[in-house]
Amino acid sequence: MRTAPPLLAPLFRSDGQARLLAELFLSGADELNLHELARRTDLAYGTVHREVRRLLDVGLLWERRIGQARYVRPNPDSPLTQPVRDLLLVSAGPVPLLAVELGAITGVQAAFLFGSFAARMRGEPGPPPNDIDVLVVGDPANPAAVYDACRRVGDQVGREVNPTIMTRDELAHHTGFLTQVRDSPVVPIIGELPWR
The missing domain is CATH 3.30.460.10 (Beta Polymerase, domain 2)
Known part of the structure; x- marks a missing residue:
């Protein structure tokens, strides 16, 4: 289901994407597996999987696998990490x-x-x-x-x-x-x- 961009942060593609990013960048968790991320954001696992793939592709996230479990966290080496965190603090933080x-x-x-x-x-x-x-x-x-x-x-x-x-x-x-x-x-x- 496609949702409109959030009114508080129209730079993000959807409300779901903004919630997912806020959880990853602002919750204080070192890293989250995709199932936990879906639960915390109240998004379908498939939606979380697609969004995480996009964020990995642009280098905004870092991934670690343990067996079948996938753990993600913000990529500290990405030049986008701090600006995204700053935007999220003001909008979804x-x-x-x-x-x-x-x-x-x-x-x-x-x-x-x-x-x-x-x-x-x-x-x-x-x-x-x-x-x-x-x-x-x-x-x-x-x-x-x-x-x-x-x-x-x-x-x-x-x-x-x-x-x-x-x-x-x-x-x-x-x-x-x-x-x-x-x-x-x-x-x-x-x-x-x-x-x-």
Whole structure:
């Protein structure tokens, strides 16, 4: 299935390609096998296989085989590696970077993007977003750690990351804010969306 170029990063051929590149270049994993890459990006294995082949052909990725398993990682010798990483940081970077940062905080059960950045990632037209809104679900033992993590990611992607922390009990209330978030596009970061 062919998808349109992502609105936040129209230089990439498709949303799937941008997600795959973001996972490879920004997730912090040393290398990933193709099955794990397909799972993390929610792409079909065949799609991942084709995209990886294209990226290997242009020298952007490096491959290692162990038996039948194929492991790939960014090619440190390619002159394109750093520019691609820089583009991804600004366009697709918040999701894998926030997954690493928030996933390490005790008490965080789920997190997802909402607001204009999530809407552009989901293909809704509109002006470029100035900041990134994140809803963090759980009861973190140290809420300051969530704010610090979001600040670090914001510094990396060049946009302010604004976290809102709510417990699962607070999500059960029917406030105007929560109604708007539930009715708008969201992008999962970690965990399951609490109302789906």
